[in-house]
């Protein structure tokens with residue numbers, strides 16, 4: 001079963017055969033060498049209620065939102 005990962009910069013998606021929380025790769029779409037977030041985590045991000053979001057949330061990149069949510073314990077990264 002393949003897993004879907006979403007580019008934190010441009011939201012292009014890639015499929016991989018393994019399941020991790022995020023991976024670092026160079027995006028074929030935007031050329032950025034950066035984070036791809038597992039689709040399920042992206043769904044966790046969008047599920048964060050307004051009151052848990054910092055004021056600047058909407059202006060933040062996906063990558064920043066992701067790191068912010070991890071830092072504040074709203075979503076968890078476990079290796080593998």
Ligand SMILES: [Zn+2]
Pocket residue numbers: 007008009010011012027028029030031032
């Ligand atoms: Zn990209």
